[in-house]
Amino acid sequence: MSTVIKGGTIVAADRTYEADILIEGETIAAIGKDLKGDKTLDAEGALIMPGGIDPHTHLEMPFMGTTAAETWESGTFAALSGGTTLVVDFVIPGPDGMLAALEDWHGKAKRQASADYSFHMCVTGWSKQHFDEMEKVVARGINTFKHFMAYKGALMVNDDEMFASFQRCAALGALPLVHAENGDLVAALQQKYLAEGLTGPEGHAYSRPPEVEGEATNRAIMIADAAGVPVYIVHTSSEQAHEAIRRARQKGIRVFGEPLIQHLTLDETEYFNRQWDHAAQRVMSPPFRDKSHQDSLWAGLSAGSLQVVATDHCAFTTEQKRVGVGNFTKIPNGTGGLEDRMPVLWAKGVETGRLTPNEFVAVTSTNIAQILNIYPQKGAILPGSDADMVVWDPKLSKTISAATQKSIIDYNVFEGFKVSGLPRYTLSRGEVVWSEGQNSQPRPGRGKLVERRPFPAV
Amino acid sequence: MSTVIKGGTIVAADRTYEADILIEGETIAAIGKDLKGDKTLDAEGALIMPGGIDPHTHLEMPFMGTTAAETWESGTFAALSGGTTLVVDFVIPGPDGMLAALEDWHGKAKRQASADYSFHMCVTGWSKQHFDEMEKVVARGINTFKHFMAYKGALMVNDDEMFASFQRCAALGALPLVHAENGDLVAALQQKYLAEGLTGPEGHAYSRPPEVEGEATNRAIMIADAAGVPVYIVHTSSEQAHEAIRRARQKGIRVFGEPLIQHLTLDETEYFNRQWDHAAQRVMSPPFRDKSHQDSLWAGLSAGSLQVVATDHCAFTTEQKRVGVGNFTKIPNGTGGLEDRMPVLWAKGVETGRLTPNEFVAVTSTNIAQILNIYPQKGAILPGSDADMVVWDPKLSKTISAATQKSIIDYNVFEGFKVSGLPRYTLSRGEVVWSEGQNSQPRPGRGKLVERRPFPAV
Amino acid sequence: MSTVIKGGTIVAADRTYEADILIEGETIAAIGKDLKGDKTLDAEGALIMPGGIDPHTHLEMPFMGTTAAETWESGTFAALSGGTTLVVDFVIPGPDGMLAALEDWHGKAKRQASADYSFHMCVTGWSKQHFDEMEKVVARGINTFKHFMAYKGALMVNDDEMFASFQRCAALGALPLVHAENGDLVAALQQKYLAEGLTGPEGHAYSRPPEVEGEATNRAIMIADAAGVPVYIVHTSSEQAHEAIRRARQKGIRVFGEPLIQHLTLDETEYFNRQWDHAAQRVMSPPFRDKSHQDSLWAGLSAGSLQVVATDHCAFTTEQKRVGVGNFTKIPNGTGGLEDRMPVLWAKGVETGRLTPNEFVAVTSTNIAQILNIYPQKGAILPGSDADMVVWDPKLSKTISAATQKSIIDYNVFEGFKVSGLPRYTLSRGEVVWSEGQNSQPRPGRGKLVERRPFPAV
Amino acid sequence: MSTVIKGGTIVAADRTYEADILIEGETIAAIGKDLKGDKTLDAEGALIMPGGIDPHTHLEMPFMGTTAAETWESGTFAALSGGTTLVVDFVIPGPDGMLAALEDWHGKAKRQASADYSFHMCVTGWSKQHFDEMEKVVARGINTFKHFMAYKGALMVNDDEMFASFQRCAALGALPLVHAENGDLVAALQQKYLAEGLTGPEGHAYSRPPEVEGEATNRAIMIADAAGVPVYIVHTSSEQAHEAIRRARQKGIRVFGEPLIQHLTLDETEYFNRQWDHAAQRVMSPPFRDKSHQDSLWAGLSAGSLQVVATDHCAFTTEQKRVGVGNFTKIPNGTGGLEDRMPVLWAKGVETGRLTPNEFVAVTSTNIAQILNIYPQKGAILPGSDADMVVWDPKLSKTISAATQKSIIDYNVFEGFKVSGLPRYTLSRGEVVWSEGQNSQPRPGRGKLVERRPFPAV
């Protein structure tokens, strides 16, 4: 069965043009004029873009004594409703090692996912077992390894461990990712503020200042450079971190930076809200920053020093957040964004003139696919590409609200944002999986694992 | 008549993949597996890349009392032999204005060119006539206007003139280009060194230090930003100029920088050569710089803060250069590079690991086509694109020499460079116009004018 | 007749210590314990600092069709009441040249001044006469020449004129000063905003954005570096200008930057005040900036990349300002500050912890005297120095108000500022010329000309 | 007994002037014209400057299994012969803690020192004992605590330990010092190069690249800023480290940087010398750098972003160095410089025009005394100051050679440097302790401990 999409304007990272798109099975068979297929989908003058890729999610993540409430079922459907057709989630090894954890993650995703998914593997320590397992992980289609410089006593690795793992990445053709905050300082500042009686959510922001992120970013880059491997900094939230990235890139070092849609549009005043729930719902790491950092992140996206917009979707209910009443260090860290990333980025980025529509496609999809080495299977509208697309209608608008979202969380950090620019249709491997106003439903088990090959070893 | 190219690997700015390419007439009809055509061209395992675009040439340019010896006939054939299928030349208005000059330039090109060509228009003063003619120039397919901040008393414009012209560009959807050197300082330094008895070619370098370029670059960017228009800095040769560009981009300002292949690979010690001819042959503006600047330029290409590699091909014979014996300010400014840009960039950029093959395509072709608004007619291997391609064979090698070049100049600034990576075939709109070892000949009149539409007005 | 100051703590640029100060005649004779003199002045536990030096004033300046209302009589007395014992004013040559203008300025000052004074000479064009007169000006005790890059059609000089004058400065051992704004752009932006019907004082700010200042600063530094002479940028008001200064200093170039007390503490929202008078009273060039620039300037003072705090005191009455109703380009440019510079800097700089008391002395007096080559005659409390001192009492406080000021202007841009830290006594060459609460009066004719010798020629 | 120095020109950090200096006992009693004393010392037209202070020495330091061969006796006399009248040495606590180590160090110094001395205390771990002892150390006249970020497994402290110690410093009014290299990376790189069979001294340089220093410098500054305390980076050797310092200072953070005379004048090619001994004699941490770093350091001294020139004098004999034959990690780290710092800095800094004589005094003496809180007892020529002075004769010259040095080491890293500018006399607390050509001898036991009071606690 084939489908032709007609009446749309294709927006790719490199150009904008009008053409029909012929889908055969799960992939794009042809792009051109007057194509014919069994069925026709009318784009009604809207834009057709590659389906969004969110390279940074934590669905059902076990963390800080609880488990992120957003499930693979709800999260991936929320993603599709917002134009995102692929999520890349982080596998966190437990005592049984990387492969067991991967099995666990894969099991949950397979049963529930409506959207395609892929995995990053976390490296949370260092030993011969880590060294050996990394090769097997790569063999199973994972070419990215994540390292936490924070969460001391839990996920954090030290500089020597990170250097060892980065060298291993270089040998395997894998890309290291880094959560960059100085974990020693964060832990010490947390204790300091608690000791001073500052127990509310604002303490979270105070204990993770931008300097602590900038420092760790700078350090991670130096270590990667010494290991001879590129590096990808997740959730770049501050000018300090961006400066470190820019400075390295200006020396010819290959570094990538990933601002989140939250940091681009929300600021630290959220933590000063008098309602504990409101503030705690926004607790994530790095925290939202002073507004001045937003200019830096937006400029980075247009200048090319930052490449990707993600969400770090790791969503807990208000109930879960309340574990941290009286002690901000107990508030589960994480916010949502999977559903709203693309509409919010369009509204705040494209409609304001900061980004062109082509740049929008680049940072939500194409650049990510290239960095993750799955381009042009994903991230492109090209013959042979998976038919993952979003028919994006700049004339559709809504006000974001927890009341109407697909996510199962009871609040939304973008509550009240007016956005225009929404998916009219979302297609995943050729099928319409979201259709505005048509009562689309989740289809657990439809999503497929996307394996990613390693890069040539350095 | 159709042709299929088989057996090659397509290298685009965004990816590398294997496929056949079907050419029908002048354009690419299809890309895919097992394509069939009337004829087959065997790529023999080589790479297939979009034909190079040189955005900066001065063929037969009347300048400094003489005329550049490289003709449209010799220059465009030299280009094709080196993989460049489109040159963009600068029209310099005389007393009769822009339109008359355009006619003049067009006439020369039409008769002689083997490769396609397009034009930039120079703005060398300001008046109501300039204001009015700019609109007509845009209507004739030119969307770029060049401004000289140097060559005082000749081509140079002042800040108020530049600001007026930039605002006009903004209104017309045109992109201003700038030759950025402080002309007042250059003129004064020239007089100073001459007065001190320093008359040789090294005086050329001393009188145009990198600071003078950095200053003008910084100024041009400020003026463009005030006019609300992007700006393109031609022949960015120094860290000082690159720094100004980077600093602006980091604020979200749209600025483009164009290093030349000469500045990437040659340095100022050339001017200290004891042979006057050798040194004078290298006299161009900006002059070659201290080696340390090269690292800055290469890093800019990989970081994305510089986007384009050009040549500023403006080639005079040794005889012509000798007008400046005893007074370096009389040496006609200009060097060649049109024929060697791509081989030299491949050898010094890709083979050294500084640039990926995809980045090579981006900076020699794709980025340029996008900036000049002729993408994907040019700069791409996509269905519908002009079939301008180079079959690039990394195994072909040669030693560059004036003795064997297509250019009619009697020397070559890259003399003795060993390069591997050369065109096996060059195709212009579907025809093989250069074939390694097949005694290809110029075909004057074959080249066509490429018109370029304006951008949406700001 | 000798005087001993007892009971104070001496604050110098390099240290803080307790000692008596013996004054004999006009100079300091000794510093030490248990000194004896004919008279004793009790410092009552206050701080004793070198008298302030304001290196940038325009008393009775003929400008924009009128004359600054602050006279030499009122201005110098206002200065003394605020702890400033020396003002350096700008001589602006008319058609009769530099020497005639100097005579004119000197005449006015001599008759009226209560405080000591010195002169900078302005270079507002270039010719053999300028070249020749500069040497004579230096012989009369002026070692600084000011250049305006703005005020097109009036005071502005072009790059070639500036380069010529800077080279002359180098030869004479004089220091060039620069008002750095791109005059071409300012003039064009003024016309643009007027043409758009924006005629109010906010148009003044819009037509002189910080980028226009940053650009000119960068250019002035490049020209000075080419001329081989240090350079002093007056009224550095923005991060852009400060960045250019920092960048140059980091290369080892000798550049000085002078923020004004106004730019350190007031911001552009003043121009959006609904009362035309309020906004127009604040019109000066460069205009007040967005608050974010203040952090940059303060950091520059503590880091040493900016060295001096001045006022650019050029005060017009509200009546005079009203000439610009309906056309902001007619509003006489200038504000006051001579009386309030030191108290406001103490309140906003020292009491907030940004500057140490020693740094306060450095930027209000010592650094200036060194840069102007009159140290330690002025700017120091050392045996042999002129006995110019202020007995500064951090416990004295007041609310600044036009109602109570010594300046004859009918408003004060610092109106309502609460300051603590005020002169208890001000001494000029050994005499108490201001005594808090003692009804001190101006003493026209008491002030003396301070001649300044050139530096060794470069 | 009093002495008058006549016939000299006093060079202070803030000015240059002619005067006599009257010394009574150990201090300066008066400065002025026509002073009289029991004895006269004729400066013979030379310059009189405050005695040099070397803030960074390791005399008889137990390190890497041996003990630095330069003794307190030889080292302090070498210092005096080169114009340095005060050395500040690092006490390294052993198992018995800080106070015991201080006693040990003090004992050795007291018996042997010809010059005055003072101590820094090292913090090489963290515990309640460290917390408690720091207060007692401050009470004994030490206001500076040193932290090593390198020498893993030996002296190195982690980020949490450093943060704890820095906070303690803040509370005690002490200044933290930091040896900034990433110890994890250094250790891993050492193992990597050894494993690759690279065992010679050049491996030392490769395993400690400038990036490793820049990273640690950046981190130390962040931690100090979080602790609310200024920080002093010892032996700043690279643009990377200097950049981190500059960047912080430009935000208003109080950071000091200390280039060594070695890094200002020697470069990494020394390690490529074919003679193992030659290379090993130069092994120190950080290692000498690529020449390009020298420009950065010199510019920092003139711009004020670096404040101090030291030596890190830690001198081992060639015999001692040979322990590392076959394994560069065993070569005792350290070079000499105490004797040559001032002559070499004068020759390479002042005579080349990079520094003024006043800046020379600032960076060799005055700034150091201010930072260490012993100004103007030391670092100044002022009434009441200790009579530590050097009569500096720019006309005296020599060629530096181990054959003629006072140091007991058998080589000299500045061997062959021609310097002009040497001490004619060195005075320590009023006594001539070095007299050019007069066969001056060490006077063990003459040197006194200089206690330094804490700053006001933050």
Ligand SMILES: [Zn+2]
């Ligand atoms: Zn994270």
Ligand SMILES: [Zn+2]
């Ligand atoms: Zn995450």
Ligand SMILES: [Zn+2]
């Ligand atoms: Zn040019």
Ligand SMILES: [Zn+2]
């Ligand atoms: Zn050109």
Ligand SMILES: [Zn+2]
């Ligand atoms: Zn001004």
Ligand SMILES: [Zn+2]
């Ligand atoms: Zn002024």
Ligand SMILES: [Zn+2]
């Ligand atoms: Zn050290």
Ligand SMILES: [Zn+2]
């Ligand atoms: Zn040391």
